[in-house]
Amino acid sequence: MRFLRTLAVCLVATLPLPAAFAQTIDYKRLDARISRLSAEEEIVGLAVAVIDKGEISFANGYGVTERGGSPVTNETVFRWASLSKGVAATEVAILADRHQLSLTDTISAFKTSLRLPGGGETRATLEDVLSHRLGIVPNAYDTRLEDGWDAARIRRSLAKLKPLCPVGDCHTYQNVAYDAVSEIVEDVTHAPYADAVRHSVFEPLGMVTASIGRAGLQASPSWARPHSKRSRAPGPPQEKTVNDDYYRVPAAGGVNGSILDLARYARAQMGLAPDVLSDAALTMLQTPRVYTSGEQRRMSSRYRGTVRDARYGLGWRIYKYGINGDRVVGHRGAVEGYRSFILFDPDRDTGVVVLWNSSSRRPNGIGFEVMDMLYNLPPQDWMEIDPPPTGG
Structure with missing residues (x-):
């Protein structure tokens, strides 16, 4: 099974894709739009990576780790919040x-x-x-x-x-x-949870910045400080103190890491690290177990039918995306002052990951704009940065 998948990936890499399966991500447009978003008052810092046909083709930082602080890079460490659930399931x-x-x-x-x-x-x-x-x-x-x-x-x-x-x-x-x-x-x-995950997941995948717990976050050479504000409060988000609340449930919210490490982790979930995650393990993780009506209502309300049939596997959400109903896998996360996003098409070995240190929801739109490019769908202003249309 692993040999056949590897062979298929090699063939795809050497042959032109048919028009119906072509995928084109406009990185110049993507970078320009993220730069515009990062300049908004409600954004402090964020990092974005794209895995395109199995390769990490884009991994950039934007904004700062804190007001007046150093620039975010692709090695800056953020909290992954509820993306930790997929790590535990893995x-x-x-x-x-x-x-x-x-x-x-x-x-x-x-x-x-x-x-x-x-x-x-x-x-x-x-x-x-x-x-x-x-x-x-x-x-x-x-x-x-x-x-x-x-x-x-x-x-x-x-x-x-x-x-x-x-x-x-x-x-x-x-x-x-x-x-x-x-x-x-x-x-x-018979090992501490953090050690078990490090030996089974982080180290084999080359995730050099990944850790579990507050100490790991704050010991990082570059780490993003949390910022948040009430949704309707005036002014920019305020810096918060990192607390231990959800670090005390490490399988649910305890993981930290950079955008590069999140991209490496995403590649493995696409089946591109078979020595770490076998086909059997991926099937366990990504097989839908239950329909999630609440998630479907939220996604339908915000993304207007782009995402359908929301279901949950093991630590992962599974959806149908776009007009053709392509299967995508992902999750979102939030703890005070941090947000996270991952979404990928495991059949195309392509996806997007986003980390940011504020309570804004708008960076979620980065992921949907990337996936729209993947499926050649009409551009949508999912980041909410374009002026509203005028006239009737």
């Missing part, structure tokens, strides 16, 4: 591929603090955790985490919640519950 898929665990193992088979209503931990599987199908209220007790509670204590308290649906029946996005994955990885590998 670690689990690697362990499953090595037969060190199974996705059908129940949570109670491991040493974990997760407790669910009605003893649901004896029925919920690892697959249910990674696809957010635990049957409890979305983002259960995130506020307690932000108030300083210990994550394991919160997970034990989830047993007192009223279930929304039977385990496995519905999608309700989680952070604290999802981080049971870090306990499971530690139980299986």
